[in-house]
Amino acid sequence: MQQQETDLYPSRQGKKETITHRHDPVVYPYHKPELESTLSPEQIARYINDGFLVLPDYMSDWVEALQYKIGQLKQIMSGREELITEPDSNALRTIFNPIEHNQLVKNFFSHPRILNIARRLLGSEVYAMQSRVNIKPPFTGRSFPWHSDFETWHVEDGMPRMRAVTAWIMLTDNHEKNGPLYVIPGSHKQFVCCEGSTKDNNFATSLKKQMLGVPLQHSMKELMGNKEITSVTGKAGTVVFHECNIMHGSPDNISADPRSILMCVYNSMENIAQKPFSDLQPRPHYLNSRHPAPLHPLNDDADTHHDINPAIAISS
Template structure:
């Protein structure tokens, strides 16, 4: 929508700043009558920390999803939705897997996930983005500190902080194979970064992010009283994290890969407008043009058998 105010300016050549978040974190409340909903304690934890880890929550989905992703690697070879590591041909990311897999499409609408998403967002949701992240053994490279919302706001036109990322661990995520690092509570502040966004910046940033990365002094202020937490767990663990949570990850120095399946859910009341960078829209696999509300599916079987 033209004329939408930019409440979270970034990459506009100004001084890098930290400012308070202007939006709620949790838009809904406890819904004990709704199956698979979060408790008030869970919602309070998510509101305070910006993430929630549900250990070993969906272990039965790991094997069928891994088989499906192996198929996608072969079937999608050469597709623009596939990105490799910055310094090798090792596969790093498969974008928009739900468009090529009935199982992954249905899994994104599993009520064990979708009911919680609707609760956090206080509305129906659509799938704005999805990806499989693969951190190959020994070769999987780090990703610097960043807020996803900063990129989605500047480059995709997401107006407000009303989105949540949900991901399933497809392998054990350990301290040694490049786990996600987060700064608990960092989502309550917005880091406005320096720099200017070039056209098709995503072609580089999805391999090695340079823009939207706060400077050390900004990170020092953000870390001052919060510290760093690593998100680890067994395959089958489900994680929710806020769109503005500051996060990053180190190199994978272990002999086992770290793989996850990720969904980004955006509120249907928070649909993107013209990108605040003023640049053309990014590709469909980064900001899904299909913004119809997702409908839950009650069963993944026999697709997951």
């Protein structure tokens, strides 16, 4: 393990909660032609300013195959610790590490239309630090509180700098009533040093209901300022990229429609996790890969359809 870097983003150190500015760029310079992507200069500028980018109907031809394969994973991985249930029921909330359990999922996140955007934004080769499926069943899918992913990855996993991006595809329609993601545009330019301190194995409860790394109300009010909360909605097949430090959360699913998304956290090969800044033991590998290997783009015509069986679906 590498020598510990200076902690530029101290959090959960038993001190009063504060808000500081980030020390890292949002988009990193690149020097290799192969890191070029499909993004326009206007889209890159929007990502730098807002901290997220929505690409409607970007990979809709993959949706049916991914739904089917993830439906299989729900059965194949049944009983494993990577499957997290809702805090107040046995309904499935999250499937972690699908990229290591299914080749189609890995192919999707290695597709040049996805991977090259991550490489361009991070200015380097990247690896899949974490992958997951977030599932909000009809009526019972519970909320996720306001939080910055980077705060947790920094404190509990040892991610040194803000040089990661999450890419995700909507596997079902995401609309205002089925618990869509909400973001605060521009919030990625500041960092909330949260109160409290982290206990051993905090992840065992936080994956069901996060309590630490959740900013206090007065911090959220200051962070919002004159910014407007934005919902990230769209049809199945929409792809979203959001910056690792953007403040985001989601409400309960109060509708009869399921809401499911497939996500991959791309981390720069120049930003590999070190010893957690909480001085605790690293979280399990399915939350933060400790054996990173760069992903390489597949051909554009990589197979997307394998033995589709409509009887097995992620929304079942």
